[in-house]
Amino acid sequence: MNAKANKxxxxxxxxxxxxxxxxxxxxEAVKILKDETVVGVVGYLPGRRKGTASPALVTTVEEAEKLxxxxxxxxxxxxxxxxxxxxxxxxxxxxxxAKGCDMRALAGLMTESQLQREDLFIIGVVCxxxxxxxxxxxxxxxxxxxxxxxxxxxxxxPEGADVAAGTHAELADLTPEEAQEMARIEAMPQAERxxxxxxHFSRCIRCMACRQVCPFCYCEQxxxxxxxxxxxxxxxxxxxxxxWHLVRAMHLAGRCGGCAECERVCPMDIPLNLLNRRMAxxxxxxxxxxxxxxxxxxxxxxxxxxxxxxxxxK
Amino acid sequence: MSRxxxxxxxxGENISRTVDVEQVAKAAGEIPGVAFSCDYKYMCSDPGQTLxxxxxxxxxxxxxLVAACSPRMHEKTFRKAAEAAGLNPxxxxxxxxxxxxxxxxxxxxxxxxxxxDIVKLMVERVRKGKSLAPITVPVxxxxxxxxxxxxxxxxxxxxxxxxxxxxxxxxxxxIGGHMAQLSETFPTLDCSQxxxxxxxxxxxxxxxxxxxxxxxIEKVDGYIGNFQVTxxxxxxxxxxxxxxxxxxxxxxxxxxxxxxxxxxGHGMRxxxxxxxxxxxxxxxxxxxxxxTMFQSGKCGVCAKVCGPGAVDYEQQDTxxxxxxxxxxxxxxxxxxxxDRKPEGSPIQGYGEFGYGTIPDIIDGMTFERLASxxxxxxxxxxxxxxxxxxxxVVFIQCVGSRAREKGISYCSKVCCMYTAKHTMLYHxxxxxxxxxxxxxxxxxxxxxxxxxxxxAVEEEExxxxxxxxxxxxQRGDKIVVMGSDIQVGVQVEIEADLVVLAxxxxxxxxxxxxxxxxxxxxxxxxxYSEAHxxxxxxxxxxxxxxxxxxCQGPKDIPDTVSQASxxxxxxxxxxxxxxxxxxxxxxxxxxxxxxxxxxxxKVCAYGAIEEKEIRDRQGNLVKKxxxxxxxxxxxxxxxxxxxxxxSIELDGYTDEQIMAMIEAL
Numbered sequence: 001m002n003a004k005a006n007k008x009x010x011x012x013x014x015x016x017x018x019x020x021x022x023x024x025x026x027x028e029a030v031k032i033l034k035d036e037t038v039v040g041v042v043g044y045l046p047g048r049r050k051g052t053a054s055p056a057l058v059t060t061v062e063e064a065e066k067l068x069x070x071x072x073x074x075x076x077x078x079x080x081x082x083x084x085x086x087x088x089x090x091x092x093x094x095x096x097x098a099k100g101c102d103m104r105a106l107a108g109l110m111t112e113s114q115l116q117r118e119d120l121f122i123i124g125v126v127c128x129x130x131x132x133x134x135x136x137x138x139x140x141x142x143x144x145x146x147x148x149x150x151x152x153x154x155x156x157x158p159e160g161a162d163v164a165a166g167t168h169a170e171l172a173d174l175t176p177e178e179a180q181e182m183a184r185i186e187a188m189p190q191a192e193r194x195x196x197x198x199x200h201f202s203r204c205i206r207c208m209a210c211r212q213v214c215p216f217c218y219c220e221q222x223x224x225x226x227x228x229x230x231x232x233x234x235x236x237x238x239x240x241x242x243x244w245h246l247v248r249a250m251h252l253a254g255r256c257g258g259c260a261e262c263e264r265v266c267p268m269d270i271p272l273n274l275l276n277r278r279m280a281x282x283x284x285x286x287x288x289x290x291x292x293x294x295x296x297x298x299x300x301x302x303x304x305x306x307x308x309x310x311x312x313x314k
Numbered sequence: 315m316s317r318x319x320x321x322x323x324x325x326g327e328n329i330s331r332t333v334d335v336e337q338v339a340k341a342a343g344e345i346p347g348v349a350f351s352c353d354y355k356y357m358c359s360d361p362g363q364t365l366x367x368x369x370x371x372x373x374x375x376x377x378x379l380v381a382a383c384s385p386r387m388h389e390k391t392f393r394k395a396a397e398a399a400g401l402n403p404x405x406x407x408x409x410x411x412x413x414x415x416x417x418x419x420x421x422x423x424x425x426x427x428x429x430x431d432i433v434k435l436m437v438e439r440v441r442k443g444k445s446l447a448p449i450t451v452p453v454x455x456x457x458x459x460x461x462x463x464x465x466x467x468x469x470x471x472x473x474x475x476x477x478x479x480x481x482x483x484x485x486x487x488x489i490g491g492h493m494a495q496l497s498e499t500f501p502t503l504d505c506s507q508x509x510x511x512x513x514x515x516x517x518x519x520x521x522x523x524x525x526x527x528x529x530x531i532e533k534v535d536g537y538i539g540n541f542q543v544t545x546x547x548x549x550x551x552x553x554x555x556x557x558x559x560x561x562x563x564x565x566x567x568x569x570x571x572x573x574x575x576x577x578x579g580h581g582m583r584x585x586x587x588x589x590x591x592x593x594x595x596x597x598x599x600x601x602x603x604x605x606t607m608f609q610s611g612k613c614g615v616c617a618k619v620c621g622p623g624a625v626d627y628e629q630q631d632t633x634x635x636x637x638x639x640x641x642x643x644x645x646x647x648x649x650x651x652x653d654r655k656p657e658g659s660p661i662q663g664y665g666e667f668g669y670g671t672i673p674d675i676i677d678g679m680t681f682e683r684l685a686s687x688x689x690x691x692x693x694x695x696x697x698x699x700x701x702x703x704x705x706x707v708v709f710i711q712c713v714g715s716r717a718r719e720k721g722i723s724y725c726s727k728v729c730c731m732y733t734a735k736h737t738m739l740y741h742x743x744x745x746x747x748x749x750x751x752x753x754x755x756x757x758x759x760x761x762x763x764x765x766x767x768x769x770a771v772e773e774e775e776x777x778x779x780x781x782x783x784x785x786x787x788q789r790g791d792k793i794v795v796m797g798s799d800i801q802v803g804v805q806v807e808i809e810a811d812l813v814v815l816a817x818x819x820x821x822x823x824x825x826x827x828x829x830x831x832x833x834x835x836x837x838x839x840x841x842y843s844e845a846h847x848x849x850x851x852x853x854x855x856x857x858x859x860x861x862x863x864x865c866q867g868p869k870d871i872p873d874t875v876s877q878a879s880x881x882x883x884x885x886x887x888x889x890x891x892x893x894x895x896x897x898x899x900x901x902x903x904x905x906x907x908x909x910x911x912x913x914x915x916k917v918c919a920y921g922a923i924e925e926k927e928i929r930d931r932q933g934n935l936v937k938k939x940x941x942x943x944x945x946x947x948x949x950x951x952x953x954x955x956x957x958x959x960x961s962i963e964l965d966g967y968t969d970e971q972i973m974a975m976i977e978a979l
Contacts, residue, residue, distance in 0.1 A: 083909055083937075112911040113938070219959035221907040226960060229973035251958050298916040302956065 009172035013071075013128045013141040017169060021069040021125055024165035025097055028123050029064040032095050038121050041095035042077045042088065043067040051137030055080065057088060069097065069165070071131045071141045076259040078105040082114055082218040093119050099127040100155030104257025104292030105215040107160065111295045112255070114218055124161025128169045129153065133264060143174060149260040149273060152176045160294065182274055182281075198238070201245050203268040206236040210248065210262035210272055216255050223247065245275070253279040254301045257292035316441050317349035319375040320433060321366055323357035323382035325412055332416040334426040338381065341430045345437050349373050358388050363395040370399035377401075377440040381409040381433050402445035404898065404966060409436035431979060438974040446898040446965055451945040453539035454639035455889045458483065460531060460828070463491020464871060465644035465863025465878040467513050472882030473642075474522035478889050481636050482517060483545055484527045488593035489514055491646055495576060495679060497686035497693075499871060500735045501766035507592060507688065514594040528599055532633060534831050537922075537946035538858025539639045539894045549629040551600035552586070556624035559596035563616035563625060564588070572604045574690070578680040580698060581690030586616045586625075590688065600625075640858050640885040643832065643842060644878065645825060647864035649677055650714035650722070650818035660838075661721035664713065666785045667815070673699040674793055675786065675813040678732055685739045695743050697812045700791065704747065704811030707740055708795045709733045709776075710783050711753040714818030722818050722839065727868040729816035730757045734767045736814060737776035749776045750808055752783050752797050760870070779806060786813060819868035833921055834859055842866050852881045856920070857948075860884050899966045900947035901954060907961040908939040914953035914962055915940060922946035923953065 029041045044053040046068055053072040057080065058064050077096055080088050088094060098106060103124060109115040129150035131137050136145055151174040158164055185193055211217045211224075224232040224244055232247060233240030248262075258280065260273040283289045286309055287300035320342035324330040335353040343351035350373040354362050357380055369375060378401060380392045385408040396406035411429040419425040455478050459470045462484030470482045482489070494514070496506035517523055526545055533544040552563075567584035574583040576590045583589075585605040586598045606613040607627060617625040652664035652675075663669050674697045676684075687693040697704045711733055715726040730753070737749040756778070758764040770776045783797040792809040799806050821840040829836045834854040835843040842865050845853040852860050860881035863874040888894070901914075905928065915923040926941035940962065942953070951964045960969055 112913070114909070114911065218911075219907070219909050219961075221959055221961070223958065223960045229970045231960070231969075231973070302913055302916040304917075 009170055011142070011172055013169060013171065015070075015139060017128065017166070018068075018070045021166040022067070024163075025067050025069055025123055025125070026065055028163050028165065029058065029067055029095060030061050032121055033059070033061050033064050037093065038095040039092040040088070041067070041097070041121075041123075042080050043095075043097040043123075044069060044073040044075070044077075047072065051131075057094075067097070069125055071129065071145075072137055073097075073099075074130045074147070074264060076102045076105055076213075076215055076261045078102050078109060078215040079213060079261075081106075081120075082109065082215055083220055089115075089119060093121060095121040095123060097123050097125060098158055098161065099125050099130075100153065100158050101149070101257055101259040103158045103160060104155060105259060106292075107295045108255050108257055108292040109215060109218075111292075111297075111299065112216075117295070122158070122161040122163075124158025124164040126157060126164055126166035126168055127153075128156065128171060141171070143171060146171060146174065147260070147264075148177050149258065149263075150174075152178060155293075178273065178277065181271070182277060185274065197245075198242070200270045201241040202238055204236060204241045204245070204270060205268060206234070206241065206244065207267060209265040209267065213261040213265045214252075215257075215259070215261075216252060245270075245272075248272075249275040249279055252276055254283045254289065254299045255291050256280060316347040316377055317373060317375050318345075318347055318377040318379060318437055318440050319366070319369050319373060320345075320348055320351040320437065321357055321362075321369075321378070321380045321382075322351070322353040322411075322433070323362070323380065324353065324355045325382060325416075326356065329382070329412050329416040329429075332419055332422055332425045333411060333429045334422065335429075337426055338411070338429045338433060342379075342381070342433050342437065345434060347441055348437060349375060357382050358391055363391070366392065366395050367399040370396065370401055375401070376405065377443060378406040379409055379433065379436050379440050380406070381411045381429065381436070383408075383412040384410050384414075404446040405440065405443050407436055407440050407443065409433050435975040435978040438978040439971045442968065442971040442974050444965070444968075449896045449898050449900065449944045450893040451537075451539050451896060453889060453892060453894050454541075454637050455479070456481065456636075456638045457640045457642060457885050457889075458541070458543055458636060458638040459642045459644060461491070461644035461646055461863070461865070462486075462489030462517075462525075462527065463644060463646045463863065463874075464493040464510065464513075465646065465865075465874045466491070466642070467517055468875050468878035469642045469644060469862050469882045469885075470523055471513065471516055471520065472879050473885050474520045476882075476886045476889075477522070478886070479522050479524070480520075481524045481526065481543075481545075481638060483529050483531060484525075485530055486589065487528045487550070487587075487597075487599045488589045488595070489517060489525070489527060490590070490592075490594065492679070493871060494590065494592070495578075495682055495686075497682045497689070497739060498735065500731045501760070501762040503735070503738070505687075507686075511592045511594075514592070518594045525595065527595060531828060531831060534641075534833070537920075537943060539888070540945065541638045541641060541858065543636045543638060543641070545634050545636055547632045547634065549631050550597065551602065551605075551625065551627060551629050552598050553624045553626050553629070554595065554597050556622040557597045557620075558622055558624075560621065561588075561598075562619050562621070563598060566615050566619045568613065568615060569604060569606055572601065577683045577690045578677075580680060580683060592688075600627075640860065640888050641832065642860045642862055642878075642881045642885060643828070643834070643854075643865055644862040644881075645822045645828060645865040647819045647868065648822050649679055650820050651677070652713065652815065652817065659721075661714075662719070664720070667713075667783075668786065668788075672786065672788050672793060672813075673697075674704075674811065675815060677815050677817045678729065678736065681736055681814045685736070685743070693743070695740055695747075695812075702811070703744055705744070706808065706810050707747060707749050707812045707814060708783075708793075708808055708810040709736060709749060709751040709814045709816065710795075711751065711816045712782075713815040714820075715816075716754065717818075722820075724818075724839070724868070725757065726816075726819040727757070728819065728870045730755075731760070731763055731766065731870065733814075733816050734758075734770035734776070737770050738774045741774045741776070750795075750810075751776055751778045752781060752795075753778060754780070754782065760872070781806070819864060821865055825865060832856065832859055852877055852884055855948075857946075858888065894945070896945065897949065898944075899949040899964065900944045901942045901949070901951070901962050901964050903940045903942055904961040904963070905939045907959055909959060909961070910938040910940065911958065912940060913956045913958065917952050917956045919950065919952065920946050920948045922948070 040059040045056040129146045132147040232243045256276045263273040289300045322339040339351045339353040393403035397403040459466045459482045470480045529547045532546040535542040569585040573579035574581040602608040653670040654663045683689040758767045781798040781800045785796045795808045825840040862878040862881040928936045
């Protein structure tokens with residue numbers, strides 16, 4: 001880490017910082033709505049309860065002035081631009097509030113022809129982190145209440161946005177819990193690791209929340225809903241659960257930007273982002289590729305090169 | 315319930331030796347939906363096929379499975395038989411119990427069990443199979459030939475003589491290629507130009523041939539029968555329609571000391587020039603980099619002296635789009651040079667030979683020009699440094715070729731013969747001279763070739779030394795050649811006046827870029843790859859594109875001409891029909907569920923997938939989906955494997971069929 005970045009590292013983020021971002025987002029949203037650059041802005045409005053926020057599509061200046069950004073703005077809004085919620089993009093160019101992790105999803109969706117850059121006005125947020133789950137959701141953001149994924153965030157700066165709201169700030173000395181957990185699982189004997197995941201998957205109720213919230217699950221008919229032929233058993237039983245989670249992990253390999261929304265929405269607390277990160281690690285090691293940092297022509301899994309690693313063929 | 319017939323073949327003893335075919339037939343008969351099963355000694359024989367046809371009629375079969383050899387061998391045979399019996403041919407499949415079973419196993423019980431399993435799963439595939447109709451694609455009966463050397467000329471003439479129109483594109487200002495540069499040709503020592511120039515003139519005069527010289531391929535779109543090729547016509551600075559070819563511009567051009575590429579840089583030419591007197595077309599071009607008019611804006615002599623006013627300094631590159639149905643690639647070769655190679659290149663130069671800095675070390679093509687009556691020395695063998703007649707000439711074979719340490723491991727095929735020819739030409743012209751040849755092996759397969767080589771050794775007094783040269787350097791006006799004679803086991807040192815290197819044959823510069831435009835494959839040396847080394851030597855893996863000559867691998871003139879005529883024959887076969895019939899095993903998109911991520915488009919090796927817009931009745935864009943062009947699809951199934959929502963399927967290999975096969979096991 002360089003000296004400049006160190007200077008920005010603090011032990012807690014005060015509400016003032018989020019207030020400043022909120023002001024910046026409002027100013028920008030009002031401007032682009034007024035001059036008709038966009039027909040709407042996807043952002044966050046305050047939730048009904050204190051310490052919450054909810055995603056919203058605002059189309060008027062009055063609404064835009066209510067937009068907020070706080071540590072409660074956990075959602076990855078890019079999902080609102082995909083086929084799953086199609087109405088949004090049909091009307092014309094839209095603005096979107098995007099954290100660094102949301103930006104990675106947007107870049108990935110551009111790679112996969114789901115979005116066009118010129119259809120978007122991106123208000124990037126220089127995000128120090130958001131709340132984790134089951135924590136006190138008031139006041140300052142600290143080591144105690146930050147989300148697990150934010151502890152190892154590498155994309156505080158929203159690269160490639162049209163405008164950026166906020167200055168660079170991040171919490172110092174966060175414990176990389178996820179990396180530690182990955183190392184712990186990796187160190188297990190294979191049988192134990194299998195048992196670990198089997199136990200987690202056995203709890204899955206196949207509510208498909210992980211699929212619905214994922215910006216990359218934009219298929220109009222999911223492979224796992226097909227019944228002629230049926231690839232994945234649809235009822236929540238062990239074999240089908242295992243198949244579903246493996247399909248999900250494989251389909252996200254080389255695409256997932258690590259927003260960890262799947263893990264956040266899982267009612268059964270299955271640590272799905274560990275799988276996502278494991279696949280990402282594989283891609284990094286094999287092809288030196290990190291998904292969603294910038295839109296690319298084709299990802300490594302869609303490309304054949306003569307010097308590709310062939311060692312897996314025995 | 316389906317009514318499938320299973321026919322188990324003995325293949326003489328090929329299958330029945332290790333597989334109990336009767337048991338396999340019996341087991342097949344017990345699979346639900348199988349209405350008939352039997353075994354027979356030779357299913358592919360006439361009685362075997364009759365048996366199949368009869369069974370289809372008698373048992374009202376709606377699907378046929380032949381358990382025999384690989385479908386590559388007899389799928390067509392049995393599909394035809396099924397069609398004759400009134401079935402859709404694509405409802406007939408083969409279970410490979412020979413290559414995949416009897417040939418690779420020894421244990422009879424286990425092989426029989428495996429054969430039963432193979433039959434069982436293939437029955438499921440037949441059951442889920444669908445009737446398919448062949449795809450027809452219209453054919454544009456006009457061919458493009460890329461490269462105007464002997465290969466391209468021969469292919470163009472053959473196709474044109476068959477009555478089809480041909481577009482011949484050549485990068486240089488004249489057609490003729492390397493063969494026009496040669497002096498005399500092995501094994502008959504007839505004059506190369508004498509046999510080449512009439513063909514060049516035939517090309518120019520042929521009513522079916524459109525000749526574009528000084529032109530290059532810019533872009534290739536489309537597919538077999540329907541290519542759209544963008545040709546870039548480089549600015550000649552001379553209007554071809556006005557130029558009469560009188561040549562006064564060339565004689566009046568004040569800039570005359572430009573090394574002539576046609577003479578390997580040993581003769582001189584003006585800035586406005588034709589490469590050689592017999593050039594076709596006989597229209598000069600201005601070499602803009604060396605022309606005073608273009609460099610300083612002051613001269614204009616050629617324009618002043620040109621009677622018809624053909625010289626046009628303002629001319630720009632132009633582009634045309636040519637619609638063609640087939641493409642013959644005949645881009646030929648270049649010779650390896652011993653120069654220092656760029657950093658990181660897998661191919662190395664020869665530092666031990668001075669990296670090409672010694673003037674009297676020349677390559678074979680330069681020797682051809684020295685020996686040619688139309689060459690810079692008027693056919694006298696004179697060495698480049700001081701113009702003296704060399705009395706001792708050393709020829710070295712396999713320079714670059716067969717030299718793994720230099721990065722090229724292949725044999726260049728033509729050098730043994732042309733070096734033998736060079737020693738003869740030298741002996742004929744310098745009676746008191748002595749030719750030495752360092753060689754590894756003399757490879758002379760070909761009609762009259764070995765006789766020719768023996769003549770060089772036995773009658774024309776060439777001294778052949780088996781061994782390689784380790785070093786050469788200049789000493790005074792001589793070149794010291796240090797080599798070894800491995801047959802005698804001694805070191806040899808020869809003071810040569812001239813050294814001629816038989817350097818390796820390499821593909822032309824930019825061969826890889828052209829291949830990328832055409833969508834054809836090439837090997838690590840950039841030679842173009844044929845579809846099958848033995849059985850499809852002129853076809854590319856990409857349908858509708860054929861290869862001729864040295865762009866595919868080193869070749870002599872007879873081989874090149876044969877391949878060019880073969881490529882022409884393939885083009886004529888394609889043009890024999892108005893519509894092209896193709897196997898319907900192609901991918902289809904389920905447009906309802908395609909989300910248009912175009913992962914399929916990114917992985918398609920054939921460029922068969924396009925973006926298609928779906929619009930509602932008001933013309934509003936509903937969504938973009940993938941569309942597979944059936945004329946281009948190669949049926950490899952990569953798109954099917956890639957599609958995340960499984961919205962693209964290969965007919966004949968649908969997910970439903972494959973899952974049913976897996977479940978049957």
